[in-house]
Amino acid sequence: MNDRPRTPDLPPPITEVGAIGWLRANLFRSWTSSIVTLVLLYLLARILVPFLDWALVSASFTGTKSSDCSGQGACWVFIGQRIDFFIYGFYPATERWRVNICYALLALVLVPHFIPVIPTRVRKWLGIFGVTLFPVLAYVLVTGGWFGLEAIPTDKWGGLTLTLMLAFAGILASLPIGIVLALGRRSKMPVIRSLSVVFIEVWRGVPLISVLFMASVMLPIFLPEGVDFNKLLRALIGITLFWSAYMAEVVRGGLQAIPKGQYEAAHALGLSYWKGMGLVILPQALKYVIPGIVNTFIALFKDTTLVLIIGLFDVLGTVQSTIIDPAWRNVATEGYLFAAFLFWIFCFGMSRYSQNLERRLHTGHANR
Amino acid sequence: MTSDTTPAASARAGSAVRTGGAPDAIIRVQSVHKWYGSFHVLKEISLDVERGERIVICGPSGSGKSTFIRCLNRLETHQRGRIEVDGIELNDDIRNVETVRREIGMVFQHFELFPHLTVMDNCCLAPIWVRRAPRKEAEQTAMQYLERVRIPEQAGKYPGQLSGGQQQRVAIARALCMKPKVMLFDEPTSALDPEMIKEVLDVMIELAESGMTMLCVTHEMGFARTVADRVIFMDRGEIVEQAPPSEFFAHPREERTRHFLDQILHD
Numbered sequence: 341m342n343d344r345p346r347t348p349d350l351p352p353p354i355t356e357v358g359a360i361g362w363l364r365a366n367l368f369r370s371w372t373s374s375i376v377t378l379v380l381l382y383l384l385a386r387i388l389v390p391f392l393d394w395a396l397v398s399a400s401f402t403g404t405k406s407s408d409c410s411g412q413g414a415c416w417v418f419i420g421q422r423i424d425f426f427i428y429g430f431y432p433a434t435e436r437w438r439v440n441i442c443y444a445l446l447a448l449v450l451v452p453h454f455i456p457v458i459p460t461r462v463r464k465w466l467g468i469f470g471v472t473l474f475p476v477l478a479y480v481l482v483t484g485g486w487f488g489l490e491a492i493p494t495d496k497w498g499g500l501t502l503t504l505m506l507a508f509a510g511i512l513a514s515l516p517i518g519i520v521l522a523l524g525r526r527s528k529m530p531v532i533r534s535l536s537v538v539f540i541e542v543w544r545g546v547p548l549i550s551v552l553f554m555a556s557v558m559l560p561i562f563l564p565e566g567v568d569f570n571k572l573l574r575a576l577i578g579i580t581l582f583w584s585a586y587m588a589e590v591v592r593g594g595l596q597a598i599p600k601g602q603y604e605a606a607h608a609l610g611l612s613y614w615k616g617m618g619l620v621i622l623p624q625a626l627k628y629v630i631p632g633i634v635n636t637f638i639a640l641f642k643d644t645t646l647v648l649i650i651g652l653f654d655v656l657g658t659v660q661s662t663i664i665d666p667a668w669r670n671v672a673t674e675g676y677l678f679a680a681f682l683f684w685i686f687c688f689g690m691s692r693y694s695q696n697l698e699r700r701l702h703t704g705h706a707n708r
Numbered sequence: 709m710t711s712d713t714t715p716a717a718s719a720r721a722g723s724a725v726r727t728g729g730a731p732d733a734i735i736r737v738q739s740v741h742k743w744y745g746s747f748h749v750l751k752e753i754s755l756d757v758e759r760g761e762r763i764v765i766c767g768p769s770g771s772g773k774s775t776f777i778r779c780l781n782r783l784e785t786h787q788r789g790r791i792e793v794d795g796i797e798l799n800d801d802i803r804n805v806e807t808v809r810r811e812i813g814m815v816f817q818h819f820e821l822f823p824h825l826t827v828m829d830n831c832c833l834a835p836i837w838v839r840r841a842p843r844k845e846a847e848q849t850a851m852q853y854l855e856r857v858r859i860p861e862q863a864g865k866y867p868g869q870l871s872g873g874q875q876q877r878v879a880i881a882r883a884l885c886m887k888p889k890v891m892l893f894d895e896p897t898s899a900l901d902p903e904m905i906k907e908v909l910d911v912m913i914e915l916a917e918s919g920m921t922m923l924c925v926t927h928e929m930g931f932a933r934t935v936a937d938r939v940i941f942m943d944r945g946e947i948v949e950q951a952p953p954s955e956f957f958a959h960p961r962e963e964r965t966r967h968f969l970d971q972i973l974h975d
Contacts, residue, residue: 599818599820601816601818601820602822604783604820605814605820605821605822606822607783608781608783608809608812608813608814608816609833609882609883609886610810610834610886611833611838612806615838619833620822623824624822624824703824
């Protein structure tokens, strides 16, 4: 008997593929789905069209003062006039090149991570530079007082520069502290475990606002006369410790997801505790919790605005202090939108980068 | 062949200890007890393993056989008795433990390859970080062992891309890369699909023929017959019977052994 002839492959029906297929599958699958689609389109048009008109079509972009704005749309002239203040705060104009060098270096460190054609080796070295030498260099440049650079006290720092410095330093410090705390919490040694638990639960149990108040108001009361360390540094330490407690719990989640057999395999090969952790367990655990870590980074980044309440002018603080300027009428919306947009850019960047990282580190299924 | 030195006279565990031990024992276990909470998992276990000896440990689940071989590299701690590997006692001194672990390779039921590292890096990790071998040398050794387990072409892949049998062979190569004096196998074929068991057993048989000291917890009685110098039967935390395979399978002494063999040898 002959083999039964194979049935030839036919193309799928036209309604299932291409643009029509997509529309059908996603927007007009059923009557209810079609109605929802139409209602949403209507609402989108009602909201988006007037907004775009206000923000772009009727908006004023050129000019130098309030009267240059038509009043019909957004007054972006205001942002353009005050942009230096939003970026540098009270940093002296003649010394701003120092901050600009830091921004250039920051861009050099960050941007290549979003350009896939740049080889991984280069990106790795830039990354290492970014977390080691760059912060030191930036600190030396911005602070001054060395190499003939004029010293700029921290109360002159502000705007986006301050926001980024707080966020960068906070992120950089809270991750390693968080990892150590997470390991401590899972330690077999009771003293280390209890200390970690107490630290994490105390810092996680208080609001960041009260931490900042404590740092700026309470701490000086307890410090001996004449000992005063910088308000910015105090805020930074508060932010770092607060977020490292959160980070510790995120990392602990990752550690718990690693099967016991992985620890045993590392030990059976003769790796010590630290080598096993550093080479086998943490690389896997951290990879599992990249979304949680980046989530914490983003929260930290946005919460730097809280330093406003202890009198530090981050980017939101600079915006808020200028929109009440009587020389400009009703520019609050523009100001806040601009600040929101800046935050969104950085947070969205972090989010995209983390997705990219997850894809790159994906090495197939877990080992069982 | 070392099977002539195995204790044949006495089968009961406690009385199986030869006074003074074998002259060339690499592992000496004396009256070891272990408890999980109040549950007595290991009772008065004594065993000497000679250099080059191949031992198969079998027994029903929960008999303590896995726990026992995991005590030999201190993945489990024993509470009473004494375990000595190559003259080093396993105790709370972490340096002793790490020294012993360098000399003992272990293969697990679930492979436990490191999923974030390639096959090659899995094999090189411990030689580089524990033995401080130069990377080039470690990679050469690794390649040699990957060839021996017949998967050199997979060196650049990640464990997640391999079949179970391939993963277990990599796990064997990884352990061998440390040039261990003893190899422990903890049910190496139990998690494998049936068609992959043979490729792993073949590698183990080859290893046995090369003179490696091996302790295998396994239910593969064919393997025990082919390569073992001694088969040990454990039940409820004790060594019930031990004998060379010919004797063990043909004339089991104890009722419990007979019962167990009846159940697993249904062919």
